[in-house]
Amino acid sequence: MIKERYSRFLPIDWVKRNFENLKDKKVLLIGAGALGSNIIDILIRGGIKNITVIDRDFVECSDLLTSPIYKEKDAQENIPKVYALKRNLEKIDKELNIETYFENFSSDFVKKFNFNNFNLIIDAVDNLETRFLINEVSFKGKIPWVHGACVSERGEVAFFKPWEGRCYRCLFPEIPKKGRLETCETHGINPVIAKIVASIQSDLIFKYLLNKKEYKGKIIYIDFSDNYSIKKFEIKRRENCALCVKEKFEFLDKKEEKLITFCSEKQVMLKLENFDMDEIEKKWRKEGVFSGNEYFISLRKENMEMRLFRDGKLFIKAEGINQKRVKSLISRYIGE
Template identity: 30%
Template sequence: MHIDRKRYSRQILFSPIGEAGQARLARSRVAIVGLGALGTALANHMVRSGVGTVRLLDRDFVEESNLQRQMLYDERDAREGLPKAVAAERKLRAINSSVRLEAHVTDITWRNAEELLTGVDLILDGTDNFDTRYLINDVSIKHRIPWIYGGIVGSRGMTFTVRPGATPCLRCIFPEAPEPGSAETCDTAGVIGPIVHMITAHQAAEALKLLVGDTEALDRRLHHYELWPYHHAALRVKENPRCAACALHRYDFLDPENKEPRAVSLCGRNTIQITPAKPARLNLERLARRLSPLGQVERTPFLLRFSADEHRLVIFPDGRILVQGTEDPGVARSLVSKYVGS
């Protein structure tokens, strides 16, 4: 395998990586779930480091409020309302054309998680919700693929590296997701850019250690950073012998029994995402014609926007719909039923 020694010269000079490690990076495959603040910084690190294949997974599109902290996007992306996976792929391809990029505009659910998160050497967490993280954790344990958790809010963040069979997993640390409304989110507490890079620097460094095979250098602790005022804690976590995932091998979040449409509040957006219970393929052209007498319709190659009164529906071809202007799942479902159908 040819290695571009000029491009990666400073990384090759770093002895824990060297030429052998750089060759391993070039053979590696990484999936990044979520291309918001954490995910864009992680993708930037992986692509610039020369990881051979990077799979980009995100359900959302670029908005102006993203630009404060999501490093791969610009004002044009926001004006055009590009899906984040598409915008990120374009930027990353210009950064390193030798990396293979796989962009997927999709939501990770129990239906597609195993398809999208397997066939890789590592999964990186750039999400903003525990539902998706538990899906990642189940796939990780079931298929023995390491993953690196990261979460931020306000000026603080946490990160932990999960290696199936060698470390505790996410459900050892958080057996259940926090109750809705019980914890701060970026919707209630905001988020500043520096904490993004504090957490992703740790995640990316752990990722490089894993991918080059330097497992002795990996950190087994859960790290918590607070930047305002500064505080750092590194906590040792013990395996839970009764953990549903890594001890009992019960993959609750991959269980297809839950077939109800999902209504998820998106962090900081005053938006509810409705995901269909069954796979769907919407004809956006036909839908645009039907909705145009009822309100303002905007069609792009990737989605359809429909505005009526104080609400806006952002409709994707896979049947996902973002209902903007409400945090009430009942109101969101009602609007989807009214304008799109149940």
Template identity: 30%
Template sequence: MSQPANLARYIRQVRYPRLGEEGQRRLMAGKAIVVGCGALGSVAANTLARAGVGLVRIVDRDFVETTNLQRQMLFGEDDVARQLPKAIAAAEKLRGINSEVEIDPIVADVDATNVERLCGGMDVIVDGTDNFETRFLLNDVALKHNIPWVYGGCLGAEGQTMTILPGETACLGCLMQECPPPGSTPTCDTAGILGPIVNVIASIEALEAIKILSGNRQSASRMLTVVELWDNTVRQIDVSGLREQVDCPACKRGEYAWLSGRQGSHTAVLCGRNAVQLSHPGASISLEELARKLAGVGEVSRNPFLLRLKVEG
């Protein structure tokens, strides 16, 4: 029997019985937000768009650099030359891959002032971030608004991922209890990262999102999955009891310290950049105005998203 045209391109996954036509239709009506479009986020966004998720929102503050190309699959040298933001470059690629899905790129730094707006109306949140402050913020907004989210992180040849189903499973706060201070944990700058582990962890994240979006929430993992590719090990850690064992303010009392702004700094170590971002709440500036002010200082180049200043000496 022939499939409707909009299902025909997905026939290989529709034939998987645990997804099926009904699951595919749910996917096509689903909305996912990928927060961070670097290594993990680009793989996850690519997988979700190819799978036919109806809307994929991509939020990232960064732009494409040459050092990204080793592991961030949606970008190429032309994106570096054009100095494109990752969200914009990713959207260009994904629209060419699947014109049937809506890609919503947003160039923004996710913080307590905008995270609820960005995640509003989404059916699942996928973690593509590179810092724990943003992850704890996502944890808060997911719990407050009952949005499933999938945590993931990679370093070296190791990665881990965990699915959080609000009201059902342990959350990130149950798992970690305290957020590591900015700069206190290794990054890909200091410890390095191998491309294959990114693909493994992001693929698991994407599949967890697909389970949730397709109406197969009951099949979502209740484990913390840790993969170490260099040593060829996979561990599944049972975290099902943590929610009852830990006095988590977010889970137990609905206290969202990160979302309220009571916790969190205005600095972030940028993975792979040997740099620290300083954020000033509410601050904004016109790139055109700034370019005029800096014109006498050095060579200024800019596009609608980015301004660079090159100073001799």
């Protein structure tokens, strides 16, 4: 079975040479959206068995455009991406050792998480701040990472060993002001670009894990908006780089915001402490449209949705949601 399963991959000489070792490699995937779900699909079909996935979002109808993993049912149930990922991937390979965390990859999370034994970190996130954090985690733990990003019809990919210099912060020294960056929400995404970026990332991952090549010091830019252009550029070390020169861990040292905002800016997340789920459920049943499943309870009312998980994660979805509105919604629907 095993031999037959990979019989079209093994004729490639560098794959064959070290393929036996691949089953012992362990990768950490951060983000299970357009990039993450395509990457994991390629990696597990190519023989990677041990994957840990961290993601904080739910499957929505719009994910069906880019993802080969999520099904209509997942979107209808609107369950966390990592749960849908796990149940669907195990149908592709039952020997898969997949561990999932429905969490925000933040400095607080990082402090409690054990990074030992990971051979590689994969960036499939949708924001710069998390990438800066990945860059620092990678530097500190000496775990290489593969960066990928895409929006509209453009994308980029790079492989980093930041402790050797030429890190991600040499490329982007600071986070641009809010609203200056294009997002999939404002500029859309061509599903082809998501697949191409994910494919190049996956190729770098296989080549690194199978000892073929470390593709360091270069960044690959893909632009399909006009021509089919794929270009590579040398990354130069920034003389005063905050991380690989000055060794400042600004993002690791940062305290997590109480209120976590999402790329779409229509959703926020916070963590409740000392709450009574049954009491809240009783309240919500009287307030509006109530629903619940094995993961969460939810309340819909006046273009707003609240969703509460057993561990205290509370998601609020509403147009133009802000701190003030969050406060008033909590005091009204949860209590002090």
